[in-house]
Amino acid sequence: MSPLRICTVYPDLLGTYGDSGNGEVLAARARWRDLDVELVAARSSERLPEADLYAIGGGEDGPQVLAAERLAADGGLVEAAKRGAVILAVCAGFQVIGNRFPDAQGQLHQGLGLLDIATAKGTGPRAVGEVAVAVPTESDGGLGLPMLSGFENHGGVTTLGPGVEPLGRVAAGVGNGAGDGSEGAVAGHVLGTYLHGPVLARNAALADLLLAWATGIELEPLDDAGSEDLRRERLGRLSLS
Amino acid sequence: MRLRASVASLAVQGVNRASRLTGKGSGTVAGGRVGLKLDPKLLEDLARGRSTVLVSGTNGKTTTTALLTAALATAGPIATNATGSNMPPGHVAALVGTKASVGACLEVDEAWLPATAAATRPRAVVLLNLSRDQLDRSSEVRMLAERWRGAVASAGVVIANCDDPMVAWAASTAERVVWVAGGLEWKDDAGACPSCRGAITFDELGWRCGSCDLTRPTPTWWLDDRDAVGPSGPVSLTLELPGRFNRSNALVALAAADALGIDPEVAAHAMSSVHDVAGRFNEVVIASTPCRLMLAKNPAGWSALLNVVTEGTAPVVVAINSRTADGADPSWLFDVDFSKLQGRRVVATGDRWRDLSVRLRYAGVVHDAEADSTRAVEVAGTDGDMVEIVGNYTAFRDLLEASA
Numbered sequence: 046m047s048p049l050r051i052c053t054v055y056p057d058l059l060g061t062y063g064d065s066g067n068g069e070v071l072a073a074r075a076r077w078r079d080l081d082v083e084l085v086a087a088r089s090s091e092r093l094p095e096a097d098l099y100a101i102g103g104g105e106d107g108p109q110v111l112a113a114e115r116l117a118a119d120g121g122l123v124e125a126a127k128r129g130a131v132i133l134a135v136c137a138g139f140q141v142i143g144n145r146f147p148d149a150q151g152q153l154h155q156g157l158g159l160l161d162i163a164t165a166k167g168t169g170p171r172a173v174g175e176v177a178v179a180v181p182t183e184s185d186g187g188l189g190l191p192m193l194s195g196f197e198n199h200g201g202v203t204t205l206g207p208g209v210e211p212l213g214r215v216a217a218g219v220g221n222g223a224g225d226g227s228e229g230a231v232a233g234h235v236l237g238t239y240l241h242g243p244v245l246a247r248n249a250a251l252a253d254l255l256l257a258w259a260t261g262i263e264l265e266p267l268d269d270a271g272s273e274d275l276r277r278e279r280l281g282r283l284s285l286s
Numbered sequence: 287m288r289l290r291a292s293v294a295s296l297a298v299q300g301v302n303r304a305s306r307l308t309g310k311g312s313g314t315v316a317g318g319r320v321g322l323k324l325d326p327k328l329l330e331d332l333a334r335g336r337s338t339v340l341v342s343g344t345n346g347k348t349t350t351t352a353l354l355t356a357a358l359a360t361a362g363p364i365a366t367n368a369t370g371s372n373m374p375p376g377h378v379a380a381l382v383g384t385k386a387s388v389g390a391c392l393e394v395d396e397a398w399l400p401a402t403a404a405a406t407r408p409r410a411v412v413l414l415n416l417s418r419d420q421l422d423r424s425s426e427v428r429m430l431a432e433r434w435r436g437a438v439a440s441a442g443v444v445i446a447n448c449d450d451p452m453v454a455w456a457a458s459t460a461e462r463v464v465w466v467a468g469g470l471e472w473k474d475d476a477g478a479c480p481s482c483r484g485a486i487t488f489d490e491l492g493w494r495c496g497s498c499d500l501t502r503p504t505p506t507w508w509l510d511d512r513d514a515v516g517p518s519g520p521v522s523l524t525l526e527l528p529g530r531f532n533r534s535n536a537l538v539a540l541a542a543a544d545a546l547g548i549d550p551e552v553a554a555h556a557m558s559s560v561h562d563v564a565g566r567f568n569e570v571v572i573a574s575t576p577c578r579l580m581l582a583k584n585p586a587g588w589s590a591l592l593n594v595v596t597e598g599t600a601p602v603v604v605a606i607n608s609r610t611a612d613g614a615d616p617s618w619l620f621d622v623d624f625s626k627l628q629g630r631r632v633v634a635t636g637d638r639w640r641d642l643s644v645r646l647r648y649a650g651v652v653h654d655a656e657a658d659s660t661r662a663v664e665v666a667g668t669d670g671d672m673v674e675i676v677g678n679y680t681a682f683r684d685l686l687e688a689s690a
């Protein structure tokens with residue numbers, strides 16, 4: 046069996062909030078289960094390699110536009126999505142894999158269209174701070190995860206189209222910011238969110254869900270006392286634990 | 287001096303009677319603030335006719351300023367903002383009460399460089415590096431570089447680190463540039479060309495943009511294994527300050543001193559006795575444990591200090607807070623390669639010890655955690671070893687206070 050391949054997408058452009066940590070967390074959690082895993086960082090000057098799981102991070106406005114242009118020209122991520130590869134996209138990366146997103150001046154740019162979402166420049170203050178997201182149970186059509194903890198820092202407002210489900214509902218913080226209380230978006234194995242932190246370090250269950258999608262196997266539980274303690278502490282500060 | 291400036295200067299000194307004197311000028315930051323309120327052009331007046339050097343960059347500016355001040359002081363008195371107060375009130379405080387014949391060597395906050403250069407008309411500007419700082423309030427790095435271009439255009443000479451594409455691009459507008467191979471710890475803010483947004487590639491020979499002609503300028507100063515090498519040959523460089531990046535800081539200070547007419551051998555000798563920079567790299571005792579206390583404020587700074595720490599084998603305390611001065615979001619912990627600490631005795635502490643602990647786990651670093659930072663130092667020093675402490679801003683400050 047070939048190794049599980051995890052790709053951190055363009056850390057030179059999209060990695061403002063420690064986002065390469067998501068790839069690192071996924072790789073470590075696979076390794077701890079004795080899975081054969083390979084973690085590659087694809088710089089924007091290179092061709093995007095084939096992988097089972099892609100992690101895309103956040104970035105400032107200029108690099109975000111550049112990343113979208115290069116990913117569109119490269120075509121590898123769109124191909125990967127068609128193949129059924131797992132994609133986690135955070136913050137600016139989340140906006141980039143949608144249909145369109147704004148630059149610093151509010152001018153709209155074409156996204157990759159992997160998620161049926163559209164982002165516009167917000168009119169209010171930037172959304173900055175701790176976030177808590179309640180994820181619906183599987184019987185309610187959700188991903189059935191414990192409440193997510195993260196940190197957001199974005200000025201965009203994201204509207205969900207009919208082709209996606211929200212990742213969850215904000216119990217604290219702003220999230221997508223379109224007035225419906227939604228946070229993030231999911232379609233198949235493509236998942237986008239405004240939570241960084243990095244989100245997978247704080248939310249081991251989400252990391253394992255992505256790994257399960259990518260490997261198709263049931264994963265043994267790990268001793269996550271430390272990250273559970275962190276998640277609860279952060280939620281506790283929002284009085285939500 | 288204009289009447290308004292004289293009144294404002296007196297006001298600064300008035301505030302000082304109520305507060306304590308710092309630095310080599312006779313002002314305080316609080317006094318500087320009052321003075322600037324009375325006369326917004328006070329800095330301009332204080333700098334008029336003075337030989338002023340400005341030092342800016344994301345990392346190493348306090349250290350480089352201290353080293354360069356030591357070198358320049360061999361030729362006459364120098365006013366400096368040694369406390370690290372690197373915005374106009376600190377600059378005013380450093381200069382007030384000193385004669386215009388006294389030179390000035392001022393550390394300047396990156397964002398304040400354009401305004402400070404406009405006010406002081408510096409004889410030289412030293413540019414170290416430019417990368418992301420506390421994340422939730424940083425401006426875009428390229429935007430800062432753009433603003434630097436205007437700031438350096440009128441400087442007599444610019445001493446610039448050619449290893450940092452942002453700095454190289456910013457300095458290229460200056461009339462006269464001394465290029466120094468000052469190294470670059472952190473490359474992830476330099477992936478996109480500041481000039482054309484093309485991709486920058488790094489290799490052993492330097493860096494170049496794949497889409498335009500921006501490329502690493504050829505340095506006239508660099509480091510070899512032992513010495514600093516300049517236009518007139520090697521200069522022996524022995525420092526009290528630890529680490530490779532402090533050698534880089536010293537190299538840049540040496541090049542600047544040379545550009546300002548100080549003999550490099552004399553400058554190097556003066557710099558060799560600098561050992562404590564605003565409490566950083568200080569050897570202190572906390573909870574009866576001898577420690578070396580170091581401050582890191584951003585990923586590039588952490589990377590540099592972890593290299594210092596890994597030159598030895600001592601136990602390490604890492605302390606992380608997220609108070610206002612630190613930034614509320616510690617996600618940058620994942621920008622720092624903590625795996626360098628694998629195999630060492632490590633204790634995590636600070637308000638955000640849980641975040642740090644999770645970070646260390648994913649970096650494969652076996653460690654202990656203690657919420658109380660003094661206790662963490664005690665635990666790390668159980669076997670009587672000297673302890674290396676690296677903390678972010680308020681964590682560092684609290685431990686420095688605990689050592690008093």
Ligand SMILES: [Zn+2]
Pocket residue numbers: 479480481482483484495496497498499500
């Ligand atoms: Zn270019």
